[in-house]
Amino acid sequence: MASxxxxxxxxxxxxxxxxxxxxLLTLAGLYYGLLVAPADYxxxxxxxxxxxxxxAAWMSLFIxxxxxxxxxxxxxxRIKLAEVIAISSAPIGASFTxxxxxxxxxxxxxxxxxxxxxxxxxxxxxxxxxxxxxxxxLYNAIEDKRTAARxxxxxxxxxxxxxxxxxxxxxxxxxxxxxxxxxxFDAPSIDISMLIPLLxxxxxxxxxxxxxxxxxxxxxxxxxxxxxxxxxxLAGIS
Amino acid sequence: MxxxxxPRAFSALLKRDLTLAFRHRAEIANPLLxxxxxxxxxxxxxxxxxxxxxxxxPGIIWVAALLAALLSLDSVFRSDFEDGxxxxxxxxxxxxxxxxxxxxxxxxxxxxxxxxxxAPLLGLFLGLSGVEIKTLLLTLVLxxxxxxxxxxxxxxxxxxLRSGGMILSLLVLPLYIPVLIFSAGAVNxxxxxxxxxxxxxxxxxxxxxxxxxxPAAIASSLxxxxx
Amino acid sequence: xxxxxxxxxxxYGFYVWTSYALTLIVLLANILSPIFLKRKVLxxxxxxxxxxxxxxx
Numbered sequence: 001m002a003s004x005x006x007x008x009x010x011x012x013x014x015x016x017x018x019x020x021x022x023x024l025l026t027l028a029g030l031y032y033g034l035l036v037a038p039a040d041y042x043x044x045x046x047x048x049x050x051x052x053x054x055x056a057a058w059m060s061l062f063i064x065x066x067x068x069x070x071x072x073x074x075x076x077x078r079i080k081l082a083e084v085i086a087i088s089s090a091p092i093g094a095s096f097t098x099x100x101x102x103x104x105x106x107x108x109x110x111x112x113x114x115x116x117x118x119x120x121x122x123x124x125x126x127x128x129x130x131x132x133x134x135x136x137x138l139y140n141a142i143e144d145k146r147t148a149a150r151x152x153x154x155x156x157x158x159x160x161x162x163x164x165x166x167x168x169x170x171x172x173x174x175x176x177x178x179x180x181x182x183x184x185f186d187a188p189s190i191d192i193s194m195l196i197p198l199l200x201x202x203x204x205x206x207x208x209x210x211x212x213x214x215x216x217x218x219x220x221x222x223x224x225x226x227x228x229x230x231x232x233x234l235a236g237i238s
Numbered sequence: 239m240x241x242x243x244x245p246r247a248f249s250a251l252l253k254r255d256l257t258l259a260f261r262h263r264a265e266i267a268n269p270l271l272x273x274x275x276x277x278x279x280x281x282x283x284x285x286x287x288x289x290x291x292x293x294x295x296p297g298i299i300w301v302a303a304l305l306a307a308l309l310s311l312d313s314v315f316r317s318d319f320e321d322g323x324x325x326x327x328x329x330x331x332x333x334x335x336x337x338x339x340x341x342x343x344x345x346x347x348x349x350x351x352x353x354x355x356x357a358p359l360l361g362l363f364l365g366l367s368g369v370e371i372k373t374l375l376l377t378l379v380l381x382x383x384x385x386x387x388x389x390x391x392x393x394x395x396x397x398x399l400r401s402g403g404m405i406l407s408l409l410v411l412p413l414y415i416p417v418l419i420f421s422a423g424a425v426n427x428x429x430x431x432x433x434x435x436x437x438x439x440x441x442x443x444x445x446x447x448x449x450x451x452x453p454a455a456i457a458s459s460l461x462x463x464x465x
Numbered sequence: 466x467x468x469x470x471x472x473x474x475x476x477y478g479f480y481v482w483t484s485y486a487l488t489l490i491v492l493l494a495n496i497l498s499p500i501f502l503k504r505k506v507l508x509x510x511x512x513x514x515x516x517x518x519x520x521x522x
Binding site: 034035039044045046048049052053056091092095096098099102103106107109110208211212215216218219222223226231232234235236237 | 471474475476477480481483484485487488491492494495496498499500502503506507510511514515
């Protein structure tokens with residue numbers, strides 16, 4: 001069932017559905033976030049950056065965990081599909097990390113008066129970006145892709161240590177960055193009119209990840225299975 | 239192999255690596271000289287203002303230590319890889335992770351420990367106070383083993399690659415950053431008269447984590463790299 | 466709110482719209498990248514196959 005060929009066709013049918021659902025959620029999220037939700041008491045309208053910044057940051061952590069878990073599965077049980085999922089996730093995760101950092105920086109300028117500050121959360125998010133880039137670099141440096149997948153899985157697992165540091169950094173250290181308002185074991189301390197678009201955008205970003213992950217994974221499958229009959233037929237040669 | 243022979247295998251490998259390093263003891267000097275040179279470059283670049291040097295001193299010394307560690311890491315597996323000894327070690331009946339611990343320990347004794355001896359001198363160069371130098375040594379004692387352990391994972395992943403050295407830095411430096419932050423932070427805090435127990439506990443936690451988990455990671459990485 | 470208020474975002478217009486623009490760019494890049502990659506992989510496969518048949522002849 002986890003055969004690459006089967007995955008390729010299943011993913012192919014799923015992609016348009018996931019893409020459409022993603023688009024719908026995004027439009028809904030943008031509508032509620034930019035038009036319906038009121039201006040913030042303290043931050044005015046600038047807080048609306050939150051609706052892209054926070055989901056991007058959540059995705060940067062979520063994707064890393066998916067990558068590490070898929071990598072571990074691929075390492076332990078030698079499942080090709082798990083390896084494909086892991087390495088396809090890396091560039092997507094890196095771009096969300098980059099987006100989180102840059103939108104955070106832009107939001108920080110009017111709020112904190114500075115484009116950057118070396119506090120715990122920003123620094124560990126930056127380290128996360130470096131980890132993603134290191135994984136991509138290592139994968140590209142190793143010729144044999146199965147070896148490359150195993151090596152990067154180990155690296156990804158070693159880097160998991162960073163994830164709890166990012167999440168809890170705002171609690172452990174007094175930082176400039178806002179404390180957790182949603183992902184804590186308590187009722188969210190955010191107004192419902194702002195929570196709804198935030199959750200909509202978070203859902204939209206998750207669907208987006210699935211959408212582009214499947215596209216990327218299909219490419220990786222084609223690349224790895226290039227010597228098989230079904231790929232040759234697909235490419236138009238026999 | 240029985241469990242009684244494991245400690246003997248460990249100490250045999252440790253002794254072997256130390257003997258080999260001793261025979262090339264001039265090479266031990268290289269990362270050490272690098273450490274001193276890098277630290278010396280900063281006053282030349284920033285200017286000799288003692289107030290500024292004292293301020294950035296701890297960070298500079300620690301960054302120099304990171305870079306020196308990175309430079310010395312290549313020697314952990316290089317010669318053994320090139321003459322086939324590494325594959326022999328991997329075929330040994332003894333647990334590979336324990337043997338890796340022996341190799342890393344030898345590496346630390348020949349590259350991390352010398353830094354400790356030279357560091358107080360560098361502290362004096364940059365005008366660090368006595369308290370700061372003491373804290374610096376403490377952080378180096380806790381931190382340099384972490385650098386050797388975590389760095390060895392990176393070397394194990396890249397040992398067979400052509401561009402290994404460059405990629406090694408990319409992989410390992412992000413993992414070094416927490417050590418840098420806590421160590422330099424501790425030294426700066428001690429200079430300002432603040433408590434350093436938090437920094438030291440975090441460093442100790444990282445060290446314990448590294449000692450318990452790195453050897454297995456190094457062993458897995460080697461198995462992947464050498465197929 | 467009116468359209469100009471929408472653009473102005475209470476004075477923070479530059480920051481808000483730059484952020485959303487960057488988001489759009491990143492998302493688009495993530496969509497286009499696999500599309501181009503797939504084309505490249507398929508082209509690569511056919512080129513190598515053609516080269517192989519040419520060598521055999």
